[in-house]
Amino acid sequence: MSKAVIIAEKPSVAKNIADALHIKKRSDGYYEGENYIVTWAFGHLLQLYDAKDYDENMGKWKMDNFPFIPNKFQYKVKSSPKNRDQADSGAKKQFTIIKSLLFRDDVDAIISACDYDREGQVIGDSIIYNIKAPKQVYRLLLNEWTPDEVLAGLEQIRPNTELRPLQDAGVSRQWADWVIGINLTSVTTLKYQKGRGQVLNIGRVILPTLKIIYDRDKEIEAFVPDKYFKLGAKFKTEKGEEFDATYMEGKEEKFKQKETLDEIRNALKNAHGIVADKQVERKKEYPPYLFNLSNLQGHITSKFKGWTSDKVLKVAQSLYEKKYITYPRTASTALEESLVDRAAKVLGAVKRGLPYEDEVKFVKTKRLFNNEKVESHSAIIPTYVIPKSLSSDEQIVYSAIKNRFIMQFMPIAEHEETRVTIKISDEAIKGFFAAKGRVQIIEGWRQVEKIESKDNILPFMNQSEQLEILNAKVTSHETKPPKHHTEKTLLRVMETCGKNYDDEEAVLSGFSIGTPATRAETIKKLKDIGYIFSKDKSLLCSDLGKEIVETFPIKDLFDLEFTGKLEKALSDMEKKEVSRGVFLNFIFDFTKKSVETIKSDKDVVLLHAAKPEVKKNEFLGKCPLCSSAVIEGQKGFGCSNWKNGCKYVIWKNDKYLASMKKKPTKTMVKALLKDGKALVKGLTSKKGNKFDAIMTYEKNTDNEYFGWKMEFVEQEKNKNEGK
Template sequence: MKKVIIAEKPSVAKNIADAFKIKTRRDGYFEGEEYLVTWAFGHLLQLYDAKDYDESMRSWRMEKFPFIPEDFKYKVKTDSHNRNVTDKGALKQINIIKGLIDRDDVDGIISATDFDREGQVISDELFIHFNEKKPIYRLLLNEWTPEEVKKGIEKIKPNTEMQNLQDAGIGRQLADWIIGINLTSVTTIKYKFNDDKILNIGRVLLPTLKIIYDRDKEIENFKATSYYKLNASFKTQNQEEYEGLYYENNSEKFEDKKYLDNISNIIKEEYAEIVSKETEKKNEYPPFLFNLSNLQGYVTSKYKGWTSDKVLKVAQSLYEKKFITYPRTGSIALEESLEGRARKVLETLKKGLPYENQVKFKKTKRVFDNSKVESHSAITPTYLKPSGLSKDEEIVYNAVKNRFIMQFMPIAQFEETKIVAKVFKEGVIGEFISKGKVQLVEGFRVVEKIETKDTILPMVNEKDKVLVIDSKSAKVTKKPPKKHTEKTLLRLMETCGKSFKEDNTEDSEEMMASILSGFSIGTPATRAETIKKLKDVGYIMSKGKSLTCTDLGKKVVEIFPVKELLDLEYTGRLEKTLSDIEKGKVKKEDFLKMIKEFTINGVNEIKNDTSALKYFKVDLKEGEESLGNCPECGNPIIEGDKGFGCSNWKNGCKFTIWKDDRYIASFGKKVSKEMVVLLLKNGKVGFRNLKSKKGTTFSAYFKLEKDAKTNYWNWKLEFI
């Protein structure tokens, strides 16, 4: 009897077939004595569109939302160019897979899709679609080298053990469908300020947009501040020159330039004495192994024209070619059980390197630490040495390879020196401080020839005299924060907007704990796709390596009323809940119940929103007269048969003053055109001879005030 192995892509199926030396290739699969190896093309199925459940949903009408099906169904995915047509290639492959499974000589199925949420769903949705009854097993691998494939097949487990992962994957699918379909539809209907453009709303899309919007606003509102500093140049007895910065009370910042100019004159061609010299040896460790976000950040910041999406595609290609391990990981360490494999990889890759004799395998907590691994270990090379790589593949492969090799090199060592010099003259209260580094051991830095801009200081000792050869004050203006790049954006998505103060945040334990908590925006696999989609839908654009909001992106953030979807904390909690479903801590059903309630409330909030009415500008038709501006949206108020209403009524502005208003009538008065003009111009209108319920007469102003809770405009009386 045989088993059907289903891989996620044809290239992976070929790797599996090669591992078992299966040479016979047929239409859509490989056939061996023990295994039939076939493949998907990613997702072969997709969730029904709204119109598949209800034909009337083809046209978007506000009253049809919220729309949440009782039972969600799958269909063969549609053609990428025409969504009304079934993808013929997908249908053909589904039939091939089904035909193989149904063969009489097949007694089981092995799912060999990627070991993550999406990979689990890619195969499971097929089994649900087939209503499959034959035994299903799961192959869980981090790389597709022949050795690992054979080991993995010996350790396959029943697919039923993957229920939590399936629940998380399908929970994510359904949540994004419910939120995306409903909120995208009602937002597009409600805010038609951009012609017929669809306004995409998503669980991950909006908070990512908000990060960029917030930075843009921070730059826009930045107020520059300036201060002055005093630099001096010194010459030692050995004729070596160096610089020092003037400090008073531990601060180098001064508001008065004249004060510094005076000190500059006092110390001219004077001698300063070295009053202290502190030297400290420090160790520098290599940066951690790459997870996907760090790899994307490294490559996009170092090479022009790279996007995080491109880095992922190239890394995926290297993974499918068996040259690196699974790239969609959030971990920066390896499982401790991988010690033997890592040793083998290192011994293979170090051969022929100019620094080969410095590369020595050792097991350290920086590299091997189960507590720093979530689902997948960090990205490393495999023991297969690549050949025939494209230039793009070389860039990503070398980054991964070098980062791996660095872990087994000597640590870099440098000497950090602080020199304090003082000019003993009246009027010179402070002292000049100079800081510099001297590298003692290059260590791992030799791997990438890391450039250093560190200041090298001359050899001086306490009590030495140094001559002031020049000094000048300079104005320093604090610069606004920089626009986000893909590197900084990925980091904030990974840690849900938390910023960390360490110089090298990649090596921060706090940072790693944040990443491993699952409290993030999206997953390593989806973040690049989110950034790309923000560009594609016109919410953000690139300026060199910088990212900035478009006018449309700004408008969406400013008008969208369901503020939870713009809140990083809320989105982080959703992602954390999906992570908890994977771990069996939360039920998929409870998560989806919460998502449905959130969506229903969100749809109603958008329907009742009036805050964006000001974005619509109405031009009056010929013959129509404006009586003033609408207090709700600023458009003209015009007279109708029964009242005076806003000309923006088609877009949802309901502001109206009725001619037969009962409240005004109760005082023995009528609403007139002249009254409305005065009310809109002055914010209130006065009346004399008003009749009270007791029959007395009085004078008062009437004005309209909006109730913040009900959004209704009510009359208020102000006695004259």
């Protein structure tokens, strides 16, 4: 009986597919059932040749070797992370296994089940077309890995030839970035480093991103604050209730001249206020749109300390591979209209047991289900598979996605806004005082994340009512500089190429820096190569980053418009509107000209190498064995006197804590060293129940090592009460 080989992108996804098909038999590198064999890659199992693989003379960086553009791009098994000159042994073994499966006599079809995006297409195609097995090739296109979707998707597989435009865009992106990166990084380093050892990375996406941060830093540097003044007054109604109001002329409440406001303040002493106008308006507040990847990354990085957009993507990818959420690398904030029934099923699963469950009602709205606002992939939502246990990081990301989904089906929040205009009895005062009140009437979707509504209640007053002026004060203010970019604001600029699109327009324009899948990686790379650094949540340009922007002569690569057009061309290629040949010829021509420009640039400027940041070891407390400082290391919190044999350490992967789904934290270690005990919240029992406990870390009586002891918080509390 003939079989089909399904190639998944990762082992975890292969397991999901095998489970959906009820395949229990596992062999080395694949699962085998009656009709299907399920195997897997490890992401990019193959990579493009290095330059020296084409020509051994390229092993040494020499100006004369560039520009270098291969006549034909070739692939090899990915390199070992320990030795780039050797193939990764695990990848090589898996590639051999896949090859043997594809050439089996009982196999007549190959199904690529890699992620439904450019990269996924390239991962599957590079393996299949390098192996060249004479079998029919199909494509499984899924947005989630739940059993229902896997089975439904296998009924609707498409010939892989239909995905040629997606392959063209993926390969073009890969080849373009290789050509620009290899050529311009090498030539720039040779030109401006003169053998000083620091590689100067140049790339199609990293440079415009660097320029965004550089421009904001320069804007802040050049900012000169403007002084302005405001006049506020306290009024009293006929019923004796007090409230504050601000002086305005037209729509302006900020004034350049303090003297103008001083005169008005003096005139108020012999005057009273009159309620000239009172408007009460009921306003609706719709929930924020469903998450796309950039919005999810912005939400999490701005709300939680220590998160980066790269970390958000990794955690979301993990949730996706575990079947808990839909495909995360999406730019859309709406759902395809075909997902109505699936969304209703998901809502039924995720709303169970909520305190406001009765208020959650499924409705089909154009705001939520709209094909015109979906590009390639729908917004991120949960699946009907409810997680049994999640790590604390997974819980943060999953809850955000689940909550945002539930909000769409809650009542629309409503508040009442009252605006009062107060004229002054002295007719020489040409302006008026304004006061605004706000009262939440319907909490609606705001309950989901307990979003506090800040009510500002104005006292009741009638039209034409006379008001007593209790006091007035002129205050001095200064305009504030723009804020440094955060990951949230940077992602937004990258997503829209600095244009003022709304979410849907940005998605449909295709005009962006990078894709949802690559932006987090770009920000991380900029940090890793020392062009930018983080300070709290802000992103700033390093000295090296500034010098790159000010020195590197290929200004097109800093230009958002130029980069946006390249990304747009790749997006249009997926729609068959741009040909691969035209795009690549442009890239090759651009690279050749850029190399010549750099070679002929003035020789005087040498960029200095970025100094690696020296991390100061934070003192966490005194070692209980030898009183030396306990500091944080890469793998644990330990005594700084370890070289002399001190054994005190709390490992970050401590197995006892891991069994209760916890890791030691700085706060916990500080408490243990200071008080001998630490309150640890949110531990998980073997049955999955959450509990809090007082933990101590005590030296064993028979050796130099330490072990944990635990006392439940309830027991501790009862003991204290009995004292």
